[in-house]
Amino acid sequence: MASTKPIQCIVAVARNGVIGSAGRLPWHIPEDLEWFMKQTEGGVMIEGPACYAELGKALPGRGTVVVSRDPAKRFPGAERTSTLEEAVQVAQGMPWPGPVWITGGERIYAEGLPLCSRLLITRIHRDFEGDRRFPPDWQRHFTRLVSREHGVHEGLEYDFEVWDR
Ligand SMILES: NC(=O)c1ccc[n+]([C@@H]2O[C@H](COP(=O)([O-])OP(=O)(O)OC[C@H]3O[C@@H](n4cnc5c(N)ncnc54)[C@H](OP(=O)(O)O)[C@@H]3O)[C@@H](O)[C@H]2O)c1
Numbered sequence: 001m002a003s004t005k006p007i008q009c010i011v012a013v014a015r016n017g018v019i020g021s022a023g024r025l026p027w028h029i030p031e032d033l034e035w036f037m038k039q040t041e042g043g044v045m046i047e048g049p050a051c052y053a054e055l056g057k058a059l060p061g062r063g064t065v066v067v068s069r070d071p072a073k074r075f076p077g078a079e080r081t082s083t084l085e086e087a088v089q090v091a092q093g094m095p096w097p098g099p100v101w102i103t104g105g106e107r108i109y110a111e112g113l114p115l116c117s118r119l120l121i122t123r124i125h126r127d128f129e130g131d132r133r134f135p136p137d138w139q140r141h142f143t144r145l146v147s148r149e150h151g152v153h154e155g156l157e158y159d160f161e162v163w164d165r
Pocket residue numbers: 010011012013018019020021022023024025026047048049050051052054067068069070073082083084103104105106107108111132
């Protein structure tokens with residue numbers, strides 16, 4: 001039987017908790033996209049249909065499971081399930097050796113965060129307008145800071161932080 005992969009969450013969050021605006025990221029930080037691509041490579045991403053639409057495809061070099069209850073939607077290159085629980089089961093069975101990654105959006109984060117042993121959070125030190133948010137109480141559950149790396153892109157400061165429970 002295949003061994004169980006760790007379940008981890010990766011997100012970028014503005015100071016006011018915003019993660020998205022009108023189906024897009026409200027900021028442009030290429031270093032954060034690179035960080036996301038590097039961390040999730042070789043694992044399996046679990047995401048919602050709006051995230052899949054934003055990326056426009058299943059990203060290469062990793063598995064993708066899309067959680068959707070709408071049978072009319074199609075997600076080429078990805079597995080699909082109708083619940084997050086089932087998505088985790090499918091991800092665990094895929095041949096990618098890396099972790100299972102909870103990659104959003106809002107509801108997937110809210111439902112998936114309790115399953116995660118580790119959180120990779122890019123904390124952006126500015127407020128942004130938006131319509132999607134990360135669970136505000138995440139720090140009650142993730143109490144051990146493993147690492148922090150500071151960065152700046154065109155004056156916009158951020159930290160890559162890794163937290164364990
Ligand atoms: N900052 C970040 O790190 C980050 C990361 C990811 C996304 N985002 C942002 O977040 C936004 C997209 O996320 P979103 O919250 O709008 O959408 P989403 O999670 O991609 O998709 C929402 C849809 O997912 C399906 N769904 C969600 N939870 C489900 C569940 N438990 N069971 C079954 N289906 C479920 C439903 O679609 P059906 O109607 O098909 O069932 C729901 O309408 C964008 O603005 C994006 O830029 C930001």
